[in-house]
Amino acid sequence: MSKRRTIPILLILCINTILMPVYGHTTIGRLNGYTPFYRSNDHELNPTNSFGTAHVPGPLGHVWPGSGYQSPFQNFQEPLQVAGNSYSPVGAILTSTPRQDNVGDLIFAINFSQPRAYITSDNPEPTFKYNNITLYIPAPIVDKHGRLSQDGFEPAGGINWAGGDTSNIITTLTADYGKIFVGRADMNDPFAPGWWVIRIIPSGNGIVFTPERNWGEWYYIRVNQLRAPDIAGRYMFKIFLGDSYPVKGQGPPLIWSAMPVENWPVLLVKGEVDPAIIYGTVKYGEGAGLDLYGKPVKLPGRVRAVGVACDPLTGRPTGRAVEARGYFNASAEGHYEVEGVAPGIYDIYASAAGLPERKVAENIQVRRGQSLNLDIQLEPGPQVRGEVHSKSCWGPIPWRGELPITIVIYDSDNYVEENVVCQSPINLTHAPYISYVSGNTVFGPAGLAAPNTPKIVAFPWEGPVSYYSYTNLPPFNDPFEVYNGVGPAQVWWVNPTSSLDPITGLGSDSSTFRFQFGAQRYYGAPKHFSGMIPQVFGTWIDGLQPGTYFVRAYVNGYVQTDISGSRFKDYYFTVEPHTLNVEFFIDLYSSGTLNLTVHFHDGPAGMHTKPVGGPDPGRFLIVEALDHRGSLAAFNFTYVTAQSTSAFITLNGLGMAGVIPPPDPRSGIKYSLYRYRGLRDYGIPPGTYLVHIYMRGYIQASAPEFSLSALDQPIATSISNCETSLLSTHMVRGGGINVTVYSVDWQDPSTQLHWRWKNTPAYILAYDMATRTFVDVIYFWTPAGGWSIPKVDSDYSTLPHHDWRIKYGSKASMLVTNGSTVLERLGPDLPNIPSTYPMQAMVSTVFMQSSMHIGFLYSSLSYRSLNYKSSVAIYPGQYAVTCWTYGYVQEGVVRLGDLGRCGVAVGLGMIADSPIKLINGVEFNISVIFRSEGLPMSLPSNMSMRIRVYDERDLLVAAASTSIDIGMVDESSSFGFFADDKKIFDAGCTRSPIPAGTLKVEYKGLAGLFGYVDPIAGTEAVRRMTLFSADSGVWGGSVNRISGAYNGGWQVIVEMVPWYNQDSFYPPPPGLLQGEVHQTRFKPILPYNHLGPFELMEVVRLPNVKLAGRISATVTLDMRGLITGRIFFHNMLGDQRSLSWATLTFEGPTRQVAYSLDGFYEAYLHQGAYKVTVSEPGMKTQNQSITIPDGGVTRVNIYLKPSGLPIPEYQDAKTLLALTSAILTIELLLYNRKRPKRIRMDGMIESAGS
Template structure:
C-alpha cells in the first residue's frame, strides 16, 4: 500500500483555521505532538492521503479556499450505476511509549475481539434515504450473515467472523452493518518485544459505494469496550479512542466542491444565544442536480451530499465531495428542526463555498402522567421505569416513532437509567442502586440549566439519547418532584419535558452518523400533529373501563415554543398463577422437579384472542420444588433469578429484545402457555395425551387480581451411549482415535423430522457441557465417567433442550475493569449472536406454541457427530439414521449409537515457481478442502481451526517443514514465509469447520453445536451411507504478512479465498491468490478406516502491479481509487485500485486489460503475464470530458433540457432498488 498522510476523525472543535485536532500526524494543534492520540489506531484503504479540508501543513495542499481536490476519495454510486470496490482496514498502535511508567516500563496491550461498524443505507417508510452507506454487491447477503467477502489476519476460522445489521436502537450506530471478529492465536496484542509494531488487517471485498456524497467514518471497538471520554492526560488503553477512527471521503464527481460554514442560533433562540454557534449535534444536506463540470449546464442527475457535526464542533460543518451542481441546502440540529436555508445555490468543480446558517429551536414538550385506579388517583404501584414515546401517527409501531425518552441502550436490561444496576428488591430498586438523573445535550460545552456549573463544561448529567433537562425517568410512590425543575415523580404523578424552551426543542432522528462514540439526535419536531404514549409495567393507557384505548395528541404550530398535555394511566389487572409439577399420568400427586442441575427456568406467556403476546414473565424453579408461583401483570419487569447468578435481582423489559414496550394487561380473556425444560403443560386430572399442550384460559379485569392454577407433567427422556466400533459385522469396539474431540449428540422427532436437542451433560464445576471422546476408552460415557467428572455428573441424558439454563434470559453485564476510561458492553456480541431466550419465543416453543424444551411421547432418532467418525444411515445433517427409540411420559428410554472410523487423508503440499521448488514468499494462511464426486465438501481444515489444536503434542494437523502449526491468527503465524513443504496428517473430516460460504453457521457453532463429521468410504459389508467414489483435494492460500514485519503488507494481501471447488471458484470477488493448482489431484476410493495420501503441487502465479493516476482540474497528479481493472485471457479477473495502487495475481498468458472509472476515458491494454513473474504497469487515465451520468447512456441525459431539473428533484426521493427498509424518517427536500 502507498504511504500517505493518515487522517482520522480526530477531535472536532469550532476553532479556526483547522477546526480540529488530533486528526493527522502533522496537525500543529495536536495535543500529543506529531502523531495521532495514543492508543489503538484505525486505517482504511482507500482513504490514505485524505486530509481535512482546512489543513495547511502537508503537500499536496487540497484545502477549501485553495484548490479543493481531496486525495484518497472514491466516487458515489448512482441509483442505476454501481461504483464497486474493496476496502482494507488496518489497526496498529499509536504512541505506545506514552503509556510507559515506572510501575509498568514495558506495557503490553491485549484485546480479545474486534467490532467494526460500517455505515449502511437506511430507507424510511416513505422510501427515502434517511442515511446512506456501503452495501455488499453481487448477491453477498450481509443481512443474512454471509461473511464470504470478509478476510482477515485475525483468523482464518469463519466460525469466528460474524456480520449483520445493528438494530435501530443500537447505541453506537443504529442500522449500520456490524462485523465482529473473535481472533484466533494470541488475540490482538501490541508488545514491547516487537516494539509495539504489530498490524492487523481486515479485507472486505466488493462493496457498493453510497449514492450520497460526504465524509464517512467507521467505528471500531476493541475488547467489547467503548471509550467514555476523549483521549487526555489520563490515557485510555482499554478501547480504541474515538479520535483514532478512520474516515473515507465519497465524492460526487471527479473534481468535487465543498460547502462549509457555521450553524448558528436564529431569532427564535434566547437573547443569550442568538447569533451564536449551536453547540449541538446536527446535519447539513445539499440536495440538487449535477452540472457539467466544464460547461456548468445541468445534466439531470440528481445528487446529494451530507455533512454531520457533533456538539464539540460548535456548529462548524463541512459538506465534502459535492458534485458541481445547483443545490437547495437543508440544515438541522438536535431539537432544531430541519429547514431549507438556501436554494438554487450553484457550486463549480473545486469550489469552496462558505455558508453560515441560522436555525430556530423547536417546541418544548411537557406533560404529566397520572396513576389511576378504577376508583380514582392512586400511588404508583412501585418504583418502575417509565418511557414516553412520541409518534407521528396513531399506528403505534416503531417506524412511526419520532422521539422517545432515554433508556440505557448499552447495558441489559435496557430500561431507564440507574446509578448502579437495575437490581430490584421487593418494592423497587435495591439500595444502593437508584434512578439516575439524565439530560440532553450530551458533551455540549454550554450551560443550559441553572443548576449546572458555569460554562464551559460537559454536562455532568448528559447522555447521548437524553431529550431535555436533567430528570429521572422512573415513577416512585414515595418520590418527590425535583425542587429546581419540577420534573420527575411524586407519589401519583410523573412530570416530563422534551427540549428546553428557546434553547432546543424536542429532538428527533436518532443517528449514528455524528462523529462521536454514540448515536444521537440530529433534528427537531416539525409543525404537525403528534401522538404520545406512556409505557409503565402494569398500567394501560385507556379510559376508566380499561377496555378502550385512549389517544393523547398535541399539535405543533409554526413558531410554537411550548406544548403541554396530561395522560391518565390505569392500573391493569394481575394474574397470580400457581403451577404444579407431576411425574406422570397416574394420580394428582406433585413431585419435585429434580436435577441434575440446581434448577430450571419457567416461562409463562399470556396471549390475547389475536395470538399476540399480552403478558410475559419467567422465574427460576429449584430442583426441590413441587410447584411454582408466578405473577403476570403485562410486559416488562420480567424475571426472578436467584443468587449466585450475576443477574440476580435483575428484571427485564422486552423492548430491546422483541420490540415490546412495558405495559399492563387490558381487560379480557387470555390463554396462558407455560414452558419449562422436561415438562409439558397439561390439563388435570388424567394427563392424557390429548390433554397435553392445553393452555388455560384466564379472565382479567382492570384493578383486580386473579388467582389460577395449572399443571405440568414430566415429559420423556432419552439416555444415550455412544460406541466406537469397526466396520465389520458383527462389529467390535475400538478405542476412540481422537483425543478430546467433541461429540454432538442430536435428537430428532421421527414423525416430523424436527431437531429437538443437542445433548449436554451437567457437572457442578462446569455446568452444562458438550461431551468429548477419550482415546483411552471406546464408549461415551465411559466406565470412569464419574471418577473423571465427579459423582454428581449426569450421564448423556436429555429430557428437553437445556438452552434456557445454558444461555439464560440474556448475557450478564460484564464489569468494566477501567470504568473511568471505557465501559464494557455485551451489545457488540449480541448484535450478531442474540444469546438468551428473551430475544425470541422460538427459544422455548414452536410457532404453534408446542414446547421445544420438553420431549413428548413418540418415536425419536439420535445421531452423533464427531470428528473422524460416521454413523450408519447418516450422511447429511438432518438424516435420522437407524437409532430409533420410543419415549413415553415420565420415562427415560435407552438408546445406543455405533460410530465407525471413517477415511483419513494425509496431504503434502509443495510450492513451485517456473517448475522449480520455492519457499513461500510471505506468511500465508492455508485452507485444505476435499470434495467427493458430487462436489460435496467431506473434509477440510484451515491453519486457524483443525483437529491438531485439540492436542498440541499430537502428530495430527498442519506441519510446515516438520514444525506443527495450529490456531493461527493475529501474531501467531500461519504457514511461515520460506516454507518448502506443508503436510497435513490425519485429515479425517470436519472439525469445528465453518466454510466461508457458510458463515451463517457460525452462530450455530457458537451457541448450539458444530456438525463435526468423518468421511464415508467404501465397505465390504452392506452399510447404509457407504461411498464408493473418489475425491478431489483443493488447497488455497492467502498472504497475511511479510516474513519479518507486519507493515507494509505483503503482495496480494488477503487475496486467494476464491473457494475453488471441483468445477469453479464460487467467490471470485475475493481475487486469485499467489498460487494455483494446475494439476487436478484426484484420489481413488478406499474403505472405511483406511488412510490415503496425496501430494498437491501449487504453482506461483504471475503478479501484475502498478499505479493508477489521473490529473485533476488544476493539473495536479492524483491517485485513482476504485478504478476497475478487468483482465481477459486464460481467466477473467476483476480488481480495483486502492489509493492509486493495484495488484492482481494471474495465471500465465496473454491478457486484454480494460481500465475504467466514471468521468475518465476507458483505457485498453495488452499484456503478457509470465509464469511466476512480476509485471509492473502504471496506468494514466485521461478525463473523458463528460459528466458522471446517473444512467449508463450518458449521451441521452446530456441532451435533456433544464426542464428536467424540476422533475429530477421530485423523482429523487423514489424508493431505490436493493435498499433494506428500516425504521427512521427524514424530511425530504421540497416536502
C-alpha cells in the first residue's frame, strides 16, 4: 500500500454546492430465499427488480450515512463487497461498546421514485401530498433481567428524547418546534414496539411531489448526536407518511398514499473495521412434521452470534464481548444474514415465530472479511390449548354478552406486563384496541351492531405446506393471518349465541371458549413480539422454552377466582424439553354489577334536581371504583345531555366502557383500558369500593346539605359475585368565572384602545390561588365551531365584544368557564380516520397518539388530581385569571404561572365576573444584513431564520421563525419577515424560507411570542397542541408603578439554517440543517447541532423603551469559514472505502466537533488557526494544522491508516468526553440522563414483554 499525502486547498470564493457521495441506494426491498441476491427492489440496478432500474414507485427513504451499502450478495455495482468475494461493506458505522460510545449524526431524506408510473389518462399529471411524517428509529430495550432484548440508537450528551426533547432534530419540513415531537413507542405499538418515534407536521404546503417540478422535491430531517448500538447488524428505519401504513407490497395496483415498505432505508452497524458475515438458511428440524422436515421456515425470526472478539491480524481473543444479529421475515424463506460481525469466536443462537431459540453452533471462529455459510435447523415449540368456562355462583351459565376475550401467558405468577410471554391477538392499529372485528367495534343492545361481526384471525403462517383445511391450496398462506396471531383461525370473542368454528373447533359456544396457541409439529405458541423484522408490523420471533407458565383469561364482568370469589385462582402448565401439546381448563365467574344513578343539583339549597344545561349539547360523566388499596377496579363513562337531571351508568369492572351517542363518529364504541393504561378487561372482585364521579362543572357531594365539607366525598358500596347492586348519589354544580378582557393603555387611569393585532388567539387561564395550580383555559362554544379559543379583533377593544353573538351566532357562549372542557373537546380517544384507499393503505391514529395521548382514557389526570379531586370543576374559593395574547402584557404577570392581580371569589352554583386589562407591550423592528470578509453579500442558499430577543434575566421575551410568526395570521399585513421587501411566512417544505440571493431581511412588528416553541423547549409542543400557547407581549418601562414593568435592555440573537440550494432540492447545500445552536448570554450553545454559516460578530443590545414603545435594530451576520472534504481508509484488501462517523475535533478560536457521513464532512468555523484531530476506533489518529479564512472555503481530504490494533472495549474515553465537556456548562449537564445498564446476552433470551 503506497503512502498517500493530503494537500489542503484553500479557496477564497464560496462554493454553491457540496455534493453528497454518489453511490447506489439500498433499501430493505423485498426479501426472498432465492439465489443469487435473496431480495429484489432493494437497489436501482438489481436485475430482479419489479419496476426496472429503479426503486419501486412511491415515496423513497434515504439515510446518510448508509449511502453505498449493498446487499452482501449483489454483483451489479462496484465496489464489490459481497459475501464470498471480499465482504467489506460501504456506508457502515462502528458499534459502540459498554465503555466507548460511537457518536454521530444521521440525515434522513425523502424523495419520490418513478412518479411517471402513476400517470393515467384520467390523471396525466399526478400530484402527491402528505400532511405529516412519522419516523421510527430502533431503540435499545432492556428486559426485566437487565439484558438487551433489542438494541438501537440513543441520543447522547444529555438529550432526553423520553422526555420530549427535540433540540437535536432539525428539518426542512418546518422551523416550528411546536410541530416536532419525539418520544418512545410503547411495547404494544403495532409497528415498532419500544422504538423511538419522531413525528413532524410540515409547515407550508406539506410534503408534496408535483409535476411542475418534475416530481423532483427532496425533504431532509437531520438527527444529531446519536449513540450507535452495541450490537452489530443491519438496522432499518420505518417511515410512515400521512398517518398511513401500506397493507400490501408495491405492485398492481400501485401504492401512493403511503411509503412502500420496500423503500425504507437501512444502515449497517459493524463490530470491526473489517467485519465478517454469517449467513445461511433456517430450516425445520426432526421435531417438525414429516412434510416440513428439512424445508426452509417461512416464518419471521432472528439469528444471534454471541462471543468474544479476536485481534483482526493475529486471530487471538481480545476479551471484548461482541454480538451481532440478523432478522428475517417470512418471505425470506429462512434465509438470514448476520452482517457486520467482528472477527471473533462465537456461539450461534437462532429462533423463529413458534420455534424456540436454541444454540445451533458453538466456538465458531470468523475472521475479518470472511463469509461463513451456516444452515440451521429449529424445532417447533409446544402447542397450547385451553377451554374457558362461564360460571356463576350456582354453576355454568351462558356468557353475559358478546364480549372480547384475551388469553395471556406469563412466565411468573406475578401478573404484570413485563412478565407477559404471549397474548391472544388484539387490534393494535385502531381504537378501541380490542379483539379483531370485521367492520368496527360498534355495539348495540345485544352485542356488536350489524353488520359488524367478530373477525377470524390466525397466526401469520405463509407455508411451506398446508397444515389445516383453511390453508389447503398453494402458496399455503393462511387466509386469516394477522401479524400478532397465535394459532389456527378463530375469533377471540365470547357470545351466548355463537357456535364453535366448524373447521378448527375453536372459538365460542354458549358458555365455553376454546383457544389454541400454536399448531403441533408446525409451530408452537409464539413469544417475543418485535419490530425488528423487515416488514410493516412487529411480529413474533421466538417460542416457549421449557419452564412453568401461568395463564389468565380476561373478560369484562368476569373474575378468575374460586367459587367463593374471594380467592384468586392460578392456572399454569409446565413445558418439558420434548413437550408437544399442553391442555388445561379455566373457570371464570360472573362478578358483581353496580347500577348507579347520579342526580344533578344547582346548589346547596335543597334536593331538587336541575337540568345540566349548555351551552354545548352534553358532557361526559366518568365513574371510577377504587378498592381498599386505591387501585382502579371499575371504570365507565357515559354522555349526559344538557336536558338531563340525572344519569344512569353501570359498573361491572374494567373494559367495555362507554358509549357515545350519535352523531359523534365514535358513537356506539365501547373501549378497553388496556392500550391506554395497561388495564385489561376484568370483573369486580367481591369487596368494598369507593365510587368517585367526575363531570364538567359538577362536584360529587353528599345529600342533602351539600356543605363544603361534603364535597368530594366518594360513596362506599359493597359488591358480591353474581349480584347486582343499586346505588344513588349526587353532584352539585360548582362555581364559574365570566371573563371580559380589555385592551388599555399604560396610563392611570387607563383608557381603552382597539386591539393592535387582528385574529390573534387570547388564552385565558384560571388558577387556584390557594395552591397556585392551573385550573382551566377558557374556550367558548359555538354550534358551528364547537369549543374554540377566542381571538381578538382589531375593530374592537374588548373580548368578547358587543357584536360577539352577531359574529358567532345567537347560541354562542361568552367567555365563561365552570370547569375544563378537555373531556368534551378531546373525548375518550381520537376517532378513527377512514382510509381513502383501503386496498393499498390504512390510516391510523397510532402515529399521532404515540406522542400526543389525546383523550381522557390515557390518564385519569385529565379529569382528576392524584388526590381524586376533580380537575374539570371549579370549587368554592379564590381564583386568579390571566390572559396571554401576542403583543400584550398583564400587570403582575411576567412568567407562565404568575397569578397577576385579577382575583375573584367563587361560590357553589355562582358565576363570578372578572375583568382583565391588557397593556400593549414593546415592539421591535429588526433588520438583518449579511457580510463576507467585511463586504455585503447575498445569501448563498435558501435558509430558515430564527430571531430571539432576551432580556437581561436571560428570559426569552420575543421570538419568531420563518415557519411560525405573527405574519402568517394575515398574509397581506405589514408585519412579519420581509426578504428584500417580499413577505415570508409559514415556510416549510417547498414554501421557501429566506431565499438565496437575499441581501436584507426585515422583521416588522416583533412584539412578543406567537405560537412559539423554542428548540430547547420542544416539550411544550404537546401543550400547545392540546391546551394553549403562552403567547405574550414584551414588558417595557413605565412612568407609573406597574407590577411587571421592566427597565433593562435586551439582546438580539439571529440564527440561520441552510435548507436548499437556490434552484434545486438536491444535492443539499453546504451546512445542511446546521446552525440551531441557541446561544444566549447565560446558556450554553448546543454543540451537537453544529455552527451554521453565519455568526454574530458583535453582541446586539437594545436600550429600554416604555410600554407601547417601538425600537429598531440592525443585525449584521458575518459568513463563517467552511472546511470540507472526504475521509478515506483502505480495507484489508487495499480497497478504498469512505469512513462514516469519524470524529473531527477543531481546536482554535472555538472548539467544535463534526462527524463524517459516508466519508463526507463539513464544518463552519470562526476564522483563525486550528488544530484538527481526526479519530476513529481501529484507525490511527491524525492531526493537522489548518487556517480558516474569513468567509472562505478550505478543502482537506483525509486518509486514515488502520492502527493494526483491535477495537478495545475499555478504551480511554478522554477524547470522546472532550467533545462536549469543554462546551457544556453545569446547567446543561444537569439534564443528562444516565443510560440504563446494558448487559450483553450470552445465552437464551428472556422476552422483554409482549
